[in-house]
Amino acid sequence: xAGLYLTEQGSVLRKDGRQLKVTLDDxxxxxxPESLVSRVLIFGNxxxxxxxxxxxLSQNIDTTFYTLYGKLKGRLIAPDQPSVLRRLKVxxxxxxxxxxxxxxxxxxxxxxxxxxxILNRSGNENIAEAISTLNRNLDNLDQLNSIxxxxxxxxxxxxxxxxxxxxxxxxxxxxxxxxxxxxxxxNSCLNLGYTILTSETFGALYxxxxxxxxxxxxxxxxxxxxxxxxxxxEFRHIIDRLxxxxxxxxxLSPDKHFETDDANxxxxxxxxxxxxxxxxxxxMNRPVRAIDDSNSPPRRRLHEQVEIFAETxxxxxxxxxxxxxx
Numbered sequence: 001x002a003g004l005y006l007t008e009q010g011s012v013l014r015k016d017g018r019q020l021k022v023t024l025d026d027x028x029x030x031x032x033p034e035s036l037v038s039r040v041l042i043f044g045n046x047x048x049x050x051x052x053x054x055x056x057l058s059q060n061i062d063t064t065f066y067t068l069y070g071k072l073k074g075r076l077i078a079p080d081q082p083s084v085l086r087r088l089k090v091x092x093x094x095x096x097x098x099x100x101x102x103x104x105x106x107x108x109x110x111x112x113x114x115x116x117x118i119l120n121r122s123g124n125e126n127i128a129e130a131i132s133t134l135n136r137n138l139d140n141l142d143q144l145n146s147i148x149x150x151x152x153x154x155x156x157x158x159x160x161x162x163x164x165x166x167x168x169x170x171x172x173x174x175x176x177x178x179x180x181x182x183x184x185x186x187n188s189c190l191n192l193g194y195t196i197l198t199s200e201t202f203g204a205l206y207x208x209x210x211x212x213x214x215x216x217x218x219x220x221x222x223x224x225x226x227x228x229x230x231x232x233x234e235f236r237h238i239i240d241r242l243x244x245x246x247x248x249x250x251x252l253s254p255d256k257h258f259e260t261d262d263a264n265x266x267x268x269x270x271x272x273x274x275x276x277x278x279x280x281x282x283x284m285n286r287p288v289r290a291i292d293d294s295n296s297p298p299r300r301r302l303h304e305q306v307e308i309f310a311e312t313x314x315x316x317x318x319x320x321x322x323x324x325x326x
Contacts, residue, residue, distance in 0.1 A: 003039040004032060005277045006046045007270065013040070015051040037061060039203075041196070043273070044068040062203040069181065069267045070192035072199055077206070086209040089313050090227070094214060097147075103312070103319050104147055104217045107233045108154045110321035112138045114237035115161040117326035118244070122168050130164035133157075147217060154233075165240065170248045181265050185254045186243060188266045189276060193239035194232070196280065201228040201235075201302060208306045231305065234321045238298045242283050251275055289325045 004020065006013055011024045021031040040056060040063040042048065056063045056076055063076040093099045116134045119127050137157050144150050162178050169175060175186035182188035202225050205212045215226025217233075246252040257272030268276055284299040296304060305322050312319040 005041050007043045007273045009045045012047040013052045014049050015055050064199050070195050083209045087211045104150045106319045106321050110234035110323050112157045114324045119164045127164040133160050173254050185258045189243045198228050201231050204303050204306045291323045291325045
């Protein structure tokens with residue numbers, strides 16, 4: 001099964017027999033058997049025929065629409081709804097402080113632990129202080145008694161981690177701090193990677209019977225997929241590792257693979273998007289060993305974690321997050 005990334009501006013996605021075809025004017029850019037398509041991601045000015053739309057809806061193929069900067073615009077959702085029992089259970093636990101704090105500690109622990117693993121693996125002595133700071137905060141996490149305290153520590157640790165990531169980047173990319181929208185190539189890729197990962201998580205939650213907009217840790221706001229944002233925390237290291245590899249291996253070059261608009265915002269160009277999406281698919285399908293000795297690809301593990309979350313919600317047992325075994 002494959003994800004279909006449509007980035008050629010002015011192209012059209014069509015259904016032709018048992019094939020999905022992408023055409024530009026009179027040329028066929030690509031075609032793929034319909035049975036092999038698992039997801040469709042559409043960027044910018046790409047058209048889609050009603051026949052193709054009908055097929056994607058009928059097969060519940062996750063189809064999402066993005067700007068060229070990677071901002072999610074929307075998605076196709078078929079009218080048939082999964083079981084609502086899991087949704088109702090999450091709703092009943094909404095603002096249950098004991099449940100919220102326990103879940104928040106566990107996903108924050110996983111996120112910080114995975115960040116430490118990335119920095120540790122580098123062997124770079126210049127980030128020893130950052131690693132030490134992260135470890136101290138990790139050790140103190142269990143003593144915190146509110147969502148605000150936990151999120152405050154998580155946010156602080158994220159800033160420490162990205163200061164370490166900046167040191168590990170073996171290029172001059174202009175990256176200093178995390179920011180949205182992006183004004184440098186690294187932030188551009190981080191934003192795009194997190195957006196696509198959030199979208200995949202949204203689809204996994206929806207197909208498992210959850211309401212992706214009603215979260216546990218992230219505040220519920222109009223249009224914000226709070227539960228998807230909760231669930232990606234333990235997976236952010238996948239994107240962080242991807243971006244570090246893409247730049248340090250010179251697969252992406254700030255000079256060759258990016259463009260800047262009139263507002264000084266930076267995005268991948270056509271060649272850069274091809275590299276990024278190819279490597280994103282590769283890392284999402286490559287097995288990653290966890291501390292529980294499982295060895296699933298991140299995409300499969302994402303669905304497994306959604307089911308573990310379902311067990312946590314339905315039985316009110318402690319959540320078991322995904323922690324990378326470096």
